[in-house]
Amino acid sequence: MGFSEQVNLSLRLLDASPAWHRVCELAEGLDEDLSRQVVLAAADISENLLLPLNGPADAAGCRIENGRVKVPDAYHAAWAGFAGDGWLGIDAPEDLGGQGLPLALQAACQMLFDRAAIAFGMLGGATRSAVFVLDAHAEEPHRSLWSEKLLTGEWSATICISEPDAGSDLGRVRTKAEQGADGTWRVTGNKCWISYGDHDMTPRIGHMLLARTGDAASGTRGLSLFLVPNTTDDGAPNGVTAERLEEKLGLHGSPTCVMRFEEAEAILIGKLNNGLPQLFAMIERMRILTGCQGAGLALASLDLALAYAAERKQGGAPAEPPVPINRHADVQRQLAEMASRSYCLQAFLLELGAVLDLSAKHPDAAVRAENADLAAFLLPIAKNFGGFTGFDTASRAIQIFGGAGYTREWPVEQYLRDARILTIYEGATGMQALDLLHRRLWKDEGKGLKIFAERMRADIAAAEAAHGGYAAQTESVLSRFLALGVSLTEQQAERAKAEYGADAFLNAAWSAISAWMGLRLITVADDNAQLAAAGRLRIREADIAIGESVARTQIPADCFEAFREEG
Structure with missing residues (x-):
């Protein structure tokens, strides 16, 4: 493809x-x-x-x-x-x-x-x-x-949040903004992991930056949002310096900067001490962007593997010419697994994009709210498993290529390196799992989860006539996922115990979405045998994976607590 x-x-x-x-x-x-x-x-x-x-x-x-x-x-x-x-x-x-x-x-x-x-x-x-x-x-x-x-594109922008001691823990941000007698805000502090924090493609770069204002309270409630340009309106330097570039595993073509701000003029955006909620308009798009990055790398890796497996000849009867390696059952298995994951991710991100569109543009406030709740539930899953699928598919492609894939002769080794960061930046896997558990299941009382189940069941019902067996299997995956949500909801009083199961719950959510999108692949396949097969395989894999996730939430805490550092 x-x-x-x-x-x-x-x-x-x-x-x-x-x-x-x-x-x-x-x-x-x-x-x-x-x-x-x-x-x-x-x-x-x-x-x-x-x-x-x-x-x-x-x-x-x-x-x-x-x-x-x-x-x-x-x-x-x-x-x-x-x-x-x-x-x-x-x-x-x-x-x-x-x-x-x-x-x-x-x-x-x-x-x-x-x-x-x-x-x-x-x-x-x-x-x-x-x-x-x-x-x-x-x-x-x-x-x-x-x-x-x-x-x-005359100017450009960054998202400028992380600090050396405040990555995901934003309540510890120490960069400060102070307002002078003339009303001008000035920002002083250090930020790190800033993609394109400095570059020479645009003369002006605006940093969307979180800073603590004056004597504001600690924690995220004391953070305000500022736009901090690297130059003043007249083109003079504005106290913004890239101190160094990180030496990274991948994404070598993207500069990751450690930034210093010294009395830099800044523009307050929105209300004081409300910076993080306001910045979520950007974070939301950055999370679906991360999912799209993973999907792009997965689809590229899959295509290279499919083409290579059709051309690379090895094996077969010793007395006969060697055959393309895609004739071998194990290679077929690997290609099918790659395709099922990649196509389902592609389908899911398009669905999420439409949900976000409805949450912003539908004229009915109730419909907007419903889709906003659903999007809030889906975004942590899209962000994490977009990244996971990108890396996993690139790794599987290298396996198809064998030793050739481990060399720079083919770009799959670059795809692997580039993809590894995707489950880390914009909120690492553990943060997405806790967000899904604490905010989307407990705090929101599972509102998004209920809407998700309704949408998925509507698709299952529509597919029953033509694809009854796979529709029933998809319903089984959903039912077990919902039961797991009920079980974890009942464990709110045992917070630590439930948190040990947060990653398993995140994976279970992906299993349910995979089955949903696998059923969609089957319904749109028409005469595309590979697409139909990918959908069937994804539902079967999800059926197995959901059982594994449920079992992982039941592992006793004493298996983990020994790794808690004392003192």
């Missing part, structure tokens, strides 16, 4: 989504032809402009020179072409210069961009995501000025 085939599958999967059809009913002028034109154009720019960057940028890397970060030379023309063609604003509001198209359509394009050059695409991901925070919370003229400059 090359770039054009990926387009066809994305459009087929969207067409099978009831949520997508509701989105199309709300979007004036959006039809199948327009959707196809947009995603085909994304495939074209991905294959012809972005893909040629990927290997050379990985080899060249980034460097600091005369106090500024230098990116691979080819990035400059690529950024001008990518941004100039409007790809940063696919789903951004039209009054800010965006195209106002659905997020689900943007997700279909994003998987193509990241399939081609994930490291390059990280700048665009943060830049476009920042627009939604500014649109929701910034005052004029900053809202319009910055949004329009970001969407044209």
